[in-house]
Amino acid sequence: MKNLKEKILELKKQKNAVILAHYYQEADIQEVADYVGDSLGLSQEAAKADADIILFAGVHFMAETAKILNPNKKVILPDLKAGCSLADSCPPDLFGAFALKHADHMVVTYVNCSAEIKAMSDIVCTSSNAVKIVESIPEEVPILFAPDKNLGKYIMEKTGRKMLLWDGSCVVHEAFSLDKLIALHKKHPDAEIIAHPESETHILKTANYIGSTAGMIDYVKKSSKAKFIIATEAGILYKMQQEVPGKTLIPAPSNEDNTCACSECAYMKMNTLQKVYDCLVSESPEIIVPETIREKALLPIERMLELSK
Template structure:
């Protein structure tokens, strides 16, 4: 089969088997074209929980599929490629958090959603890149441990000087590859373009950008802006997606190195094999972990309203 034939077959089978396909924004264009929803990890999880479909395929990384399962415990959730993990989600464990809580008992612990389900069972709050500032501002605690991404944590701290936010070593390897020199070079090469970056980038990068926000925030900004040229400082697949969405505008990569190799593992064939049943990785989590992790996620939903 060629790409078009496989896409058509996937669309036919998912209707026949009542399957829902979710694709994170970092997936390739051919996968996005067969997905029912595209977005960030939390947004996709919410979409899945609102639909009638009992079978959900996540085209993303493992923690994203786990979040879907936590919010839809009675549904069958499949990860399109069993080997797709998130390096940042593996940087801290539940035991690490418990040690931090013992060392800083007066601090509230806030975890980025890019963490394991087990870790989420022992934190006070979960946030996304788009909701972090809003949620932390509402929290009554002044002293906050933000894990595991120090770049996102620093970006939030700058906007909330009234809070005492402590971060730790870690972060997204993909966004760490973007440097201040990349921004300076982009300014020279594309003087009329606005530079849009993700807050997982280093502080010296976000400080020089015209806009910093979540992946969906970056895409929304570019689509709605009157500007015609943009340099994109997040996973390079977003450049291609925006080129399809806004053919009248120009988009450039801030760094050729900003590629998430974990996300890129998932292929259209993986999606096909999952929905046909040739190869399936169903997400199964212990009941107690799902219940405890959901507490922190529910707090995020309530605080984010």
């Protein structure tokens, strides 16, 4: 009997499909993926995907981005309910009214938002390139940044640019407990704290390094230190540990007393290996982006990809 992973690998070949997976996906899914990465890497891979079908093992806005970049390819997502609390915190009707009130502002949006929000944007960014993109905008141009206020505050601190921030956030990155983090660091005083810029300011102030998921992996690889406390979604630990087998990685504690005592994205974990298989078999659920929205959303994504070369 072939196991599920073998069946998925066979189906991929038969259907000329490619699997793109985010670092926060469960380990089994990462193992069958053609590419595992952060939002920027996944956007770049989606843009050059040479396949008839793109199966996106991530959340809805990521699959939408792949569809925006690949209108003639079938883009499928294992679970349509795999959403994003950050994207949900920026409803298109409310954001549209807000942007209209500040029509003189250049709209910079973090990739963690819906296709409708991207369609209202001048340029999109990821946590990997947000600072670079904001710095590329002339100083006299006012900026409206959405949806993540924590990432926005971090960019403001790094660039010295004042920006108008939309009041959105990610529940996973806001779930880290400062008290528990300090207590954990006391137990491991030799550990460096590394954090994702979607975390709250008080968490970022404790960090030795702040960066995107790909940036964090790169930092741990290059660092001479042997122990790290990781303040981002715990799914990153699987790939990170593969890259640094000899180092100790400890997930930062969340406020909740959950089974892993770390921060996990329930949306990311909605995708399972079985759902990946079923999705490949049925070639559904399929992601559809209306052409009028797709065309408008494509421009700010292309501007980002051009600046990220």
